Amino acid sequence: MRSGPSARRFIVLRDVFNGSLGEFLGGLALAALLALLAWGRRRRAIPPDGPGAGAARQARRYTLIGTRAPGGHPVQIISTRPVGTVVKHRGPAGPEDFELTNAVLFDGTYAAEPLDRYR
Known part of the structure; x- marks a missing residue:
């Protein structure tokens, strides 16, 4: 095990890394979910062409x-x-x-x- 000032720095950095890793991964998952929802919404908003396409048609x-x-x-x-x-x-x-x-x-x-x- 380490001892001295460098050991304290290592423990502090390890605690900061371990404490923020969950928040970082949670934020990353939330950003990915929002991007996926935005992509799905935009994809549905574009009306496809051809017979039987889209429910709301213009006259x-x-x-x-x-x-x-x-x-x-x-x-x-x-x-x-x-x-x-x-x-x-x-x-x-x-x-x-x-x-x-x-x-x-x-x-x-x-x-x-x-x-x-x-x-």
Whole structure:
């Protein structure tokens, strides 16, 4: 065992190290937990793309391509459904299926492409 002033310094440093190690490790664990929670929250906040993605969707206005209302203007619908969804429009010529797309038209609406015409 050591004796003298250097031994007292060693004992004091050992006591300080042993006393603060628990606090240091606790703080490190808390910082890691907070970083993990922040990462998880940010990851959930970014909406994924594609069908079935995200619960809170914004409403989009779609223009049904090649379809006219009785007044002659293009038929538009508003939907919160994801891209790729097939919707049915019942017009004067009968029901017709349209697929919602991400394509933006010149007027700022999204395109809904007719499916029955291409089959």
